[in-house]
Amino acid sequence: MDAIIIENVSKSYGETPAVSAISLSIRPGELFGLIGPDGAGKTTLFKILVTLLLPDQGRATVAGYDVVKDYKALRQLVGYMPGRFSLYPDLSVQENLAFFATVFGTTIPENYPLIQEIYSQLEPFKDRRAGQLSGGMKQKLALCCALIHKPEVLFLDEPTTGVDAVSRKEFWDMLRKLNERGLTTLVSTPYMDEASRCDRVAFMQTGTVLAVDTPSAITNRFTKPLYAVRATDTYQLIQDLRLAPFTESCYAFGEFLHLTVKSAAVSDRQIDSYLLDNNHRNIKIHPIQPGIEDTFMALMTQPEPTA
């Protein structure tokens, strides 16, 4: 049976729908990513799954337990790390960990092997107040606290938001290692570059799932030719390209624009001459392989998800 089964779950806050009829299954031992911009409904879905919110409609099970009916049993089995740092800033690293261990009816030594690798990095600071840790350290402590009762399913809501690039990479390495021990993990993130670190990802937008697949399969869905384009006046370039007859879509990606054209018949020379006609200088155009972000952008603008 799947570790997490979500069937037709909806939740609204007053008139505003946060999650609309989402269905998903996550297999045991998967590292599953929920990718989507802020406000896509990721946190709401998480809160439903960790028994903090009741869904308006639909049902969901985690580790075989219904999130509404069996919430008491479920709480012993899930580890949840909310998006905001939510430990006691006036307790030390060790006291926070010991507190959550006790609340879950366990002790630090009992489940130490699970957190050893992460906690060993925190150990030099174990008497420091949690509020005085750096961002990356806080995340590690929060992860330890979410793991201390040896959960079967781990929920991490935007664990890398506001964390520097090096710490983010480290964090994903840790998640991968935990996953190798067989821990089912659901991670949400607004960073699309992190999607490739997951076994499978679901793209979410405005409360719905646009696509679910492995990262490589998702990028393979992108069939149209893609070019990276650059010129001196980036702003004018994006305006002109969006007006061009051959353009499917055009977005800024760092110093280059990613241009999707309507058919393979459109060549880079055709684009080049169009831009020259529009008085652009220092034009550089080369075809590129689509990344996961390109796919997401394409999915977002598509009216019907291809999933």
Added chain:
Amino acid sequence: MNRIRYMVEKEIRQLRRNPVLLRIMILAPIMQLILLSYAANYEVKNLNIAVVDGDHTTYSQRLVGKFRHLDNFNLTGYLSSDKKARQTLLAGDADLVLVIPPHFERDLEKAGSTTVQLLLNAIDGSKAGIANGYATAIIRDFSADILAETKVVSPGVVSQLTIENQYWYNPKLEYKTFMVPGVLFELLLLVGGLVSALNIVREKEIGTMEQLNVTPIRKHEFILGKSIPFVIVGLGLFTVGLLLGRFLFQIRIEGSVALMYVFALLFLILCVGLGLLISTLAENQQQALFVSFFVLVLFILLSGLFASTENMPVWAQWLNWLNPLKYIIEVGRNVMLKGSTFADVSRQFFVLGGMAVGLLLLASWRYRKTV
């Protein structure tokens, strides 16, 4: 059990780490106890009295002289007319004006009776009432003197009713004796109700509440874990207050100290229940502070801490049925000053017990709904 113990340990540890709060929690109530007991005072002293003497005789001088030699009165001077008297009152230069009519002495001697007029500034009604009482007593005293002098009959034959006052339970009529037992419990309301509400709402604010909600911690474990530390701190504070009352204010505890502690414990549980309820209603500390402040001020003003509840309008007395502070102050004063036993205050015990249970049930019901 282990969880509750650890919750309590955690709370106490956090409290110790917050030296500012801890100091405020201990010092502020003690300051309040001392200040309120000394400063909030209904004894009326230094009443400014002015006199319009229309007679200028020995008798009128004697009457005025009686006011001169008392602590409570401060003779500001003579005024020439009734009009001046009104102006003086209006300007606030005098609290009361004694108007002695012309022919005061003659009427007293010939007719055996006369009248004087007292004009009182009654903006502060209770102060005016007390001033009136004092002044009337002095005038009556004067009239008794005159009566004794002018009547040839021996005083023994005059059938005169004298009243000897004996003040029980607070023989010196000291205001602080009346205040201390009340303030003592008012402080518990502050610590148990306000601080506990803020503490729990803080967990909401920093997100640890949500984190706790996904753990298997049970509702009663959370509630007990949160309440016990405040009950402990409250009892410690209560002890300090009792000691201050005994040694600083020299108030002997007539009743049983154990009974006082039983009520303090009951009242603290009630207060923490109130704090919990407020914390389930408020989203952040600001809201919690305002709600608690509103409730506390209402409780304190209606409680009879400052003004006797029996003199309040009927609707206020009805409201007071729901005011735990009213009951506990009754208990505090009766047990401390009168030596009341449990049987005397059992009604209050059951009312407070019922309120505590009610508040805790309401709070845990609300708490479940917010999860």
